[in-house]
Amino acid sequence: MSENSASPFDNVGTPTKPDLNIFFVIDRSGSMGGARINSVNTAMREIIPILKGVGGSDANLKIAVLMFSNGAEWMYTAPMDVATFEWNELDAFGYTDFGAACNELCKKMSRNEFMASKVGYKKPIVILITDGEPSDDGVWQGALKTLKENRWFKFAIKFALAVDEADKDVLKEFIGGKGDEGIYDIGEDTNKLKKLIQIITITSSEIGSRTMPIDISTSAADAGVTADDKDAARTYKAVDDAIAEDALVDDSDWN
Secondary structure, eight states, X not given: OOTTSOOXXXXXXXXXXOEEXXXXXXXXXXXXXXXXXXXXXXXXXXXXHHHTTSSXXXXXXXXXXXXXXXXXXXXXXXXXXXXXXXOOOOOOOSOOOHHHHHHHHHHHSSTTTTTOOSSOBOOOEEEEEESSOOSOTTTHHHHHHHHHTOHHHHHSEEEEEEETTOOHHHHHHHHOSSTTTTEEEEETOHHHHHHHHHHHHHHHHHHHHTSOOBOTTSOTTTTTOSTTOHHHHHHHHHHHHHHHHOTTSOGGGOO
């Protein structure tokens, strides 16, 4: 081959891999103050370095944090690669505008917004953390209904952490699965809150990174995404197993 001949590898770009977006939807209302919000802050600070080792060649992990109290706002304007993500400490104040959170999540779970990758996606992971019931009655019901019609949300693997007196019926509707699957009752134990955030995030990321990328051009119904979805069932089981095996918690205390 002459010096001027082009190599067949000259135009080969950097290998790409699908994104795995982890959405944290965090209640930062006044009742989450004190030890509760501190547990959330601690869990997230500790988990980021661990997540940097998850995914490997299978997925590019990204984190998006949606905070809600009086309204809802994102920690960053776009999902951040876990390698560069930095946790900003949360404080707690105000009401529980769950409807605002549903509306904002629905808006950003779009190929025109946070799901704009040309490479493809694994099923998103959505983790809701709350300690009460929505304060925007008459608003959140319609907002959640609209969110549940969002195709990305239908594909997502969803979890809900119920702190203290969180409304379990609302959480069941949010998850949309069968029974209490994906819902974890924390009670008032803030150490459990911290541990469960970590167990769910790490385990679901590990499982999610190894699943097949999703075809968003196919409807969730056509793709067989239901309450019995195999990826969701596999992920919930893995989380339950990780809880039972964790030496720092008594699995008999978990619901």
